[in-house]
Amino acid sequence: MSTTTVSTPAPADRNPADTAPPRKARRRGESGPLASLASHGILIAASLIAIFPVAWLVFLSLGPDKDDYLHPGGIWSKMTLDNYSFVLQHTNFFHWAASSLIVSLGTTVVGVMVAATTGYAVSRMRFPGYKKFMWLLLLTQMFPIAVLIVPMYQILSELQLIDSYLGLILVYCATAVPYSAWLLKGYFDTIPFEIDEAGRVDGLTPFGTFVRLILPLAKPGLAVAAFYNFITAFGEVAFASTFMLSDTKYTFAVGLQSFISEHDAQRNLMAATAVLVAIPASAFFYFVQKNLVTGLTAGGTKG
């Protein structure tokens, strides 16, 4: 008897806010304080994991000695920017920077242009050969570099494109364009078809419609494609180290590798170089990141 009274207190004692199940009081998509605390906890942990290797690299680059990474605690007392000034003054850093930027931006411009026309064509038209073409785009994603590098080398040397920026740009376009084209196809699919028709009624040529009406509307998609092209070209190692021969034309990826063999075990300098290399890429990334989510999956959500 007494138990029942305890477990079911008199209605008069109840606080009305407690009895109403809390989820009814909230708006949709919001969660209780505990759940939201857990969410924040997981997200903070994930963010720390995501940021830690990069942050650690930045921290190590401030230590003056090559063995500082073994005793990171000692770095606090002797932080210095000497590594940076050494890298900037005594290596080919600026040559590498120039060639990296030429190659990456070249790939971005050429690749996005080419991918945009392709994406538009496959988004708006079912021409004969459409299926085969899409399959071809997917197939190029599967190519292992090992099978391509030797023959590509021979073709590029016949075209006199070895050790030239243009050759590397074309190679990167071949690797980055298929995915970019697919990405942009998805984005173009979300742009209403009536816009094309309106353009044609107003007397624009098909290319005019594409350039003047569709491209401005597709900016988020273009930004993502640009990011993808840039990152692909900027971070690629195998092609760059095989096709670029003179050390003033190295991209960063190759330059850092040569650094490892040249300044053997000068890990503090390598860390500083790596940080300097990461800066332009991250800057470009945060430039386009606003569009990343919408642009990335516009395509995936529609078949």
Added chain:
Amino acid sequence: MTVAIDRATGKVRGERGPRRGPLKRLKSSYRKYWYAYAMITPVAIVLGVLVLYPLAYGFYLTLTDANSLNTARTIGVNEIEATYKFIGFDNYADILWGPTSYDRFWSHFIWTIVWTAACVALHYTIGLGLALLLNQKLRGRTFYRMVMVLPWAVPTFVTVFGWRFMLADGGVINAGLEWLHLPTPLWLEDTFWQRFAAIMVNTWAGVPFMMLSLLGGLQSIDSSLYEAAEMDGATAWQRFRYVTLPGLRSVSSTVVLLGIIWTFNQFAIIFLLFGNTAPDAQILVTWAYRLGFGQQPRDFAQSAAFGMLLLAILVVFTSFYRRWLNRNDQQLAI
């Protein structure tokens, strides 16, 4: 100028006339679609010259015994003619069932499958979990998203470099483990831990792409579906199982396929993490590169044959994947 643009639904607009002769059809299809063909020409040329021709040539190489000692090359002023010869399918036979083929191919093959399966599974589950968290109305979620995309934003060769510092003997990871009184493995020397480290680094680097793709997919699910499910009294798990997962299906099938292809061919992470030091942790792609470029004499033919086998594996896999998707009534978005 007639330009027929049809919608992405694939319906042909207008009445379809009776079938005509092949030449006429070709002509009218050209007139109708010249514009599409003109737009895909640049890609077709680039892919043709830089991908398909190398592929054909690479296939020819696999049928020879070409290596860096017998191919045409120029030393100073002397030009040396190529002397390699045609040997048919010997390279493939040697790789697949020649002596020591287990060490040279099958062990790497098994490890590549394990690597791909583990990495893609981890990418997908972690990416989906984070995407679900980010899809809530949460304070500071833009900030979280920006931070968590960092592994994708910083070039691989920089981040892998940072990881090498952390994994080195006496690096920060082992220091942390020691502080927690846990065993401190030799991450970069012991085979098992090398593989573990490779999967860990690749997971770290690959989650952001999955996360953002799935986040985009989540945001495109109609919220009225959730309202209806809630009306019907569905629990959170049921809503996830019967609304979220089906809504993500088309994004998922595409990103999983891309993830599998990219992970299977993931060159940079293993190459940069171990260089030439870890023969047992090499997946097929890096092993093929090593045969062709990381040793003397460079064995171009075997390296290309490895590449062909890799490509064949992926093509077969993708065909089955597509057929499986089609049987389940869904189309790949690619």
